[in-house]
Amino acid sequence: MNLDRDLRDALRPLRGDAVEDARAVLARLDGSSGPGAPRGPFGLPIAVVVLAVLALGVVVGVAVGRAFGGDGGRSEVVEPPPPGPATPPDDSPKEPPPKDPPPKDPRPKELPPMDEQGILLMAFGKVSIEEPKKPTETVAPGGWRVPMGTLFETGESLAGLYVYDSRAAIRLGKQTVAAVERDRIALRGGRLWLSTLGEPVAQRIETEAVVVLSHGAELVVDHAADGVAVIVLDGGATVRAAGGDARHLASMQRCTIDRTGMIGEVKPVPFAGEYVGWMAPMILQQQDDRELYSWLDELVAAYVEGSYRDAAATVLRRFEARAV
Amino acid sequence: MRQSILGSREAFGLLVVRYSRSVRAVCLARTGRREDLDDLVQEAFLRAFRGLSRLADPDRFGAFLHRIAHNISIDRVRRAGREPVATDGVDLAAPAQAEAVADVREERLEHMRRQVGRLPLALREAVMLFYFEQKPMAEIAAMLEITEGAVNQRLHRARQQLKQALGAAAGGGEA
Numbered sequence: 334m335n336l337d338r339d340l341r342d343a344l345r346p347l348r349g350d351a352v353e354d355a356r357a358v359l360a361r362l363d364g365s366s367g368p369g370a371p372r373g374p375f376g377l378p379i380a381v382v383v384l385a386v387l388a389l390g391v392v393v394g395v396a397v398g399r400a401f402g403g404d405g406g407r408s409e410v411v412e413p414p415p416p417g418p419a420t421p422p423d424d425s426p427k428e429p430p431p432k433d434p435p436p437k438d439p440r441p442k443e444l445p446p447m448d449e450q451g452i453l454l455m456a457f458g459k460v461s462i463e464e465p466k467k468p469t470e471t472v473a474p475g476g477w478r479v480p481m482g483t484l485f486e487t488g489e490s491l492a493g494l495y496v497y498d499s500r501a502a503i504r505l506g507k508q509t510v511a512a513v514e515r516d517r518i519a520l521r522g523g524r525l526w527l528s529t530l531g532e533p534v535a536q537r538i539e540t541e542a543v544v545v546l547s548h549g550a551e552l553v554v555d556h557a558a559d560g561v562a563v564i565v566l567d568g569g570a571t572v573r574a575a576g577g578d579a580r581h582l583a584s585m586q587r588c589t590i591d592r593t594g595m596i597g598e599v600k601p602v603p604f605a606g607e608y609v610g611w612m613a614p615m616i617l618q619q620q621d622d623r624e625l626y627s628w629l630d631e632l633v634a635a636y637v638e639g640s641y642r643d644a645a646a647t648v649l650r651r652f653e654a655r656a657v
Numbered sequence: 658m659r660q661s662i663l664g665s666r667e668a669f670g671l672l673v674v675r676y677s678r679s680v681r682a683v684c685l686a687r688t689g690r691r692e693d694l695d696d697l698v699q700e701a702f703l704r705a706f707r708g709l710s711r712l713a714d715p716d717r718f719g720a721f722l723h724r725i726a727h728n729i730s731i732d733r734v735r736r737a738g739r740e741p742v743a744t745d746g747v748d749l750a751a752p753a754q755a756e757a758v759a760d761v762r763e764e765r766l767e768h769m770r771r772q773v774g775r776l777p778l779a780l781r782e783a784v785m786l787f788y789f790e791q792k793p794m795a796e797i798a799a800m801l802e803i804t805e806g807a808v809n810q811r812l813h814r815a816r817q818q819l820k821q822a823l824g825a826a827a828g829g830g831e832a
Contacts, residue, residue, distance in 0.1 A: 337788070342766055344770065351673070362703065
């Protein structure tokens with residue numbers, strides 16, 4: 334007899350359903366947006382959700398940045414997302430100016446104007462940057478304006494970027510190295526999520542093995558040691574390998590390209606959460622709770638629906654760790 | 658932000674998903690009352706949500722919630738006319754299993770559930786969190802506000818008592 338195993342087996346029938354518990358608790362809380370509200374499957378909708386989340390998170394920075402009147406040089410433009418000690422004011426453009434508490438809901442009604450220059454960096458931790466013709470330096474968590482052509486190295490942090498000129502929204506995962514231009518991203522390693530907040534704009538993501546050509550698509554490019562994975566969540570993109578081979582990916586399709594430039598079979602993306610869950614910490618550290626709720630609703634719906642329960646649970650756990 | 662997450666309804670729902678089994682384990686270990694266990698679990702979370710403003714350190718949410726679950730379980734047992742004395746047993750038998758009594762293993766598991774229900778509260782609680790909720794030692798220690806060594810000791814004592822109680826049926830197998 335194995336006492337450990339038998340104890341687990343004996344007590345298993347006593348377990349409840351955690352999701353049902355959550356539903357019941359939320360139903361008993363007062364308010365209007367209870368868990369019984371209709372939810373869509375966690376497929377394409379997350380593309381919209383994620384887009385909105387990034388838009389809001391970055392636009393918060395843009396709004397505050399505009400309020401501080403940045404002049405195109407690098408300057409901190411928004412309160413760092415994670416709590417931390419206040420930085421003393423300094424005249425240097427590299428240091429954050431004294432700030433009032435951020436407004437409760439500082440989101441502008443419209444996207445930032447096209448005449449802004451450069452890139453807004455939302456650093457969710459320390460991020461190394463190398464501006465053109467400047468040495469590498471590390472910026473603290475927060476919002477920073479950097480010039481076009483800056484190379485970002487995230488290390489153990491995450492980062493969100495907004496390219497003013499093209500309205501491209503970019504998220505960089507951990508251990509990602511990427512140089513960002515108006516319509517071109519050189520991805521040297523790591524992964525990124527890309528979308529466009531305004532009119533669709535042609536974008537080119539380059540690695541040594543492949544070039545991804547997008548026209549306003551929402552996509553993820555994951556550049557690992559053994560190759561590159563391209564996942565299109567919305568829109569379409571063309572994948573062109575260094576050897577000349579090419580494939581077109583439509584919405585919710587993916588493919589991999591090995592180190593020799595061989596493009597693998599185009600496969601469907603059944604559950605977007607598997608490819609965007611790494612962005613959860615950025616969602617959590619942003620100010621807009623409603624978008625967080627949307628994520629949670631979608632994930633819980635996917636969990637309840639059951640087809641992608643494990644994947645949904647994986648993403649949910651990313652939230653859990655930060656939520657407590 | 659952490660505070661706003663804790664204070665938001667839907668995000669709180671996520672905490673329910675995460676902690677519901679451990680709250681269930683605590684309430685069940687305390688009361689053995691499965692007939693209103695769902696209500697107890699919900700009540701614990703509702704009180705936790707409403708009391709979040711008193712929670713100075715979000716990292717201690719687990720212990721905070723555990724205390725609430727502990728308190729409402731005591732209240733419930735008192736209201737039902739039973740004293741929540743640590744040595745009191747609780748009924749963890751699963752009625753639905755009765756039809757499977759012919760199954761030897763099911764019968765043994767049912768017997769084991771009854772024996773777990775008869776463990777002293779401190780041991781029963783540790784067993785429930787470890788085997789039922791399958792929480793790691795460190796998390797159990799944080800929830801119960803004791804050391805990991807103490808959790809280990811309670812589990813060891815619980816296993817010993819269970820083996821004794823299960824007697825020949827247990828056959829002396831080690832966990």
